Amino acid sequence: MRDIVFSGIQPSGTLHLGNYLGALCNWAELQDKYNCLFCVVDLHAITANKYSSIKDNVLKTVATYLACGIDPKKSAIFNQSTVPHHAELCWLLSCYTPLGWLSRMTQFKSKAGNDKSKASLGLYSYPVLMAADILLYKAKYIPVGDDQRQHIELTRDIANVFNSHYQISYFIPPEALILQDSARIMSLKDGLKKMSKSDDSDYSRINLDDDSDAIAEKIKKAKTDSTIGFEFSLLQGRPEVYNLINIYSALSNISVEKTCQKIDKYDTKNFKKELADLIITRLNPIRNKINDLLQDKSYLYSIMKSGAERAQEISSKNIKDVKEIIGFPQI
Known part of the structure; x- marks a missing residue:
């Protein structure tokens, strides 16, 4: 049985050259070796409350996945919000995650800005949702850039603390799959900043x-x-x-x-x-x-529906297992 690979991108705008060279073209090469789940992480996209066109962005992200070589016959392509177990496992795991771990996450510090008291709870706790995304499928490998190692380490910590609490080896602490030929593409306006969808200047990036x-x-x-x-x-x-x-x-x-x-x-x-x-x-x-692809939205929805069904075949069993381990009565 093939090991599971999970990864996702926020539908917070048009994907760019950095997404392509750093992730998408490498994802396509993983499909023949692993059981791949490629998610459009739309729950993450609302943490900053900036994006009003989530539906359009989700469809465009799915179209981009397909255009970059992700094959729906080989990989599950779906949007996160259609698999409710992501949010459910996030809550369960949040009850085992110390606040101190979240306070050390560098991305929260950078995204929250100077006035952290105005940042949303979702922005603060989104690393737990990231952990839930991965652990929900018991994914072994997560293809990420070197700058994302901190999130994988947190996921490993959460998996280990859950396992230790119940004296069971249930969750698989995932491993970062750092692709050696994965290019880290920086802003065209500032070579010290990553190319980003959220940069105010459209001249900072090459959109796909x-x-x-x-x-x-x-x-x-x-x-x-x-x-x-x-x-x-x-x-x-x-x-x-x-x-x-x-x-x-x-x-x-x-x-x-x-x-x-x-x-x-x-x-x-x-x-x-x-x-x-x-x-x-x-x-x-x-x-x-x-x-x-964007001319045929019904096709894109069918890809997401099929992908969500494949994802739920795994997630429904695993969330049931987790609730049984915790001790919730199962009807």
């Missing part, structure tokens, strides 16, 4: 539905520096240039060092032109596929 003109314009205006050349040994001190070279490297499937050798004689203008052409060539088929 951007047309050719938009991509060319964004790369043209992407921040660089005044240093001439692309010396590999100097890239660590040039974050914006390093980011553009990293994008080129990931899309070309060659190392950053070899990319520097390839573009050694280029000036910044010529490099940006070639990079824009490369992105356009890679993303145009994805954009076209997304647009085609």
Whole structure:
């Protein structure tokens, strides 16, 4: 029996190049090796109370999953809110999670801002929901970027404290599946910040539905520096240039060092032109596929319905087990 892999992305806006290179193209490669569950985590999307078009965003996210190679015949694709066991297990696990663990989570500190008293309970406790997402399916591997290790460690801690409390080895402490060729793509405006759907500037990211003109314009205006050349040994001190070279490297499937050798004689203008052409060539088929899929919403709903049914085959049994372990009467 194949090990279970679980992962998900919030439907909080159009997915971008960072989502593609850091997650989606790698997810597609996992499908033939693992039993994959790829969720659209719409419950997480409301923690900041910013997103009013959740339904449209969910459909667009599902279309993007499909356009990037996620095969509904191989993997379960579903939105989180249609499987109520996620929220139910979140509550149960929250009763075993110390507040001190949540207070140390760095993402809450960054998202809550200076006035943490105004942040929602959902934003504070969402790492428990993330743990519930994973433990609900007893997933063994979670494909994440290196910056997400803290969430996996918290999930392992919650699994272990539950197991210890009931002196049982029920939950499998999951392992982070850090994909070595997974590119960490940064903002086009600030090479020290990750590319993000929530950034105020649309010029900070390449959206997967951007047309050719938009991509060319964004790369043209992407921040660089005044240093001439692309010396590999100097890239660590040039974050914006390093980011553009990293994008080129990931899309070309060659190392950053070899990319520097390839573009050694280029000036910044010529490099940006070639990079824009490369992105356009890679993303145009994805954009076209997304647009085609969005014309048939009934098909997208059927994919989510089928995926939710497959997910609930696993989750319904596991939530029943958990409640029996805790001691709730089962009718």
